[in-house]
Amino acid sequence: MDYPQNPKPSCNYSYTNEGLDPWTIELQPSDYLMLDDGFGEDSSSQNMVSSEQVASGSSTGYSGATSRNNSMQIQDANLFYNFFFVYLYRKCKNGVNKNKTEEEHRVAFRTKSDLEIMDDGYKWRKYGKKSVKNSPNPRNYYKCSSSGCNVKKRVERDREDSRYVLTSYDGVHNHESPCMAYYNNQMPLMASNAWTLQPSSLHSSSFS
DNA sequence: CGGATTTGACCGGCGC
DNA sequence: GCGCCGGTCAAATCCG
Numbered sequence: 107m108d109y110p111q112n113p114k115p116s117c118n119y120s121y122t123n124e125g126l127d128p129w130t131i132e133l134q135p136s137d138y139l140m141l142d143d144g145f146g147e148d149s150s151s152q153n154m155v156s157s158e159q160v161a162s163g164s165s166t167g168y169s170g171a172t173s174r175n176n177s178m179q180i181q182d183a184n185l186f187y188n189f190f191f192v193y194l195y196r197k198c199k200n201g202v203n204k205n206k207t208e209e210e211h212r213v214a215f216r217t218k219s220d221l222e223i224m225d226d227g228y229k230w231r232k233y234g235k236k237s238v239k240n241s242p243n244p245r246n247y248y249k250c251s252s253s254g255c256n257v258k259k260r261v262e263r264d265r266e267d268s269r270y271v272l273t274s275y276d277g278v279h280n281h282e283s284p285c286m287a288y289y290n291n292q293m294p295l296m297a298s299n300a301w302t303l304q305p306s307s308l309h310s311s312s313f314s
Numbered sequence: 315c316g317g318a319t320t321t322g323a324c325c326g327g328c329g330c
Numbered sequence: 331g332c333g334c335c336g337g338t339c340a341a342a343t344c345c346g
Contacts, residue, residue: 232319234338247337251318260337 216270222261228252228279230259241265255280 234247243263250257257277264270 231317233340234336235319235321236336236338239335245336258337 216264216272222246222263222271228257238262238265243268250279252279252281 229251230248231251232246232248235244236247237244241262243265245260245262248259248261250259255277257275257279259276260272260274262272264272
């Protein structure tokens with residue numbers, strides 16, 4: 107599979123929870139993301155950021171990412187972004203609250219980036235652009251272009267600090283990210299366990 | 315030519 | 331009811 111590259115892989119990303127949701131992911135301000143694979147006894151550290159340098163020449167034979175202690179560390183910003191959204195997808199799937207409809211599932215976060223279009227592993231079709239009140243920055247509307255998938259996405263620059271991009275997702279994909287299928291094939295280590303969270307490790311309010 | 319994007323029109327909810 | 335505001339539609343346009 108020919109997977110598109112992030113146009114600026116050297117970009118320094120950071121993530122903070124935007125607060126639209128009581129959802130807790132704190133990924134600060136490093137390119138290194140470590141995600142637990144669910145094996146650990148202490149599931150409270152299900153996601154964390156490692157600022158340490160990952161040794162090059164990974165044992166996975168996979169440039170840009172390496173594994174250690176049942177975890178993945180990602181040092182390539184492009185991979186980082188893709189995996190982050192794969193993680194979102196899995197977490198979303200596992201945390202779906204049956205009492206709510208898919209449309210009520212929302213994820214929002216802030217990304218420090220000079221890019222507004224960031225590759226999250228899904229294909230999106232832009233369907234609108236609006237200027238928002240009291241903000242110099244327009245808001246862009248996207249829809250997942252996979253047929254039958256109703257997930258929507260909004261992207262705008264933070265009116266208070268235009269170094270940040272606000273992204274929010276509405277809904278749960280009815281399919282996996284194209285890049286996940288790719289990684290499943292390429293990385294046996296991650297195929298079944300990695301990126302899957304134990305239900306007990308989910309924050310109670312996650313995606314509910 | 316086909317799919318994606320652009321962009322003004324349209325529409326519905328909400329506060330007054 | 332009316333106007334504002336945010337979200338969506340869709341025709342025109344762009345682009346590979």
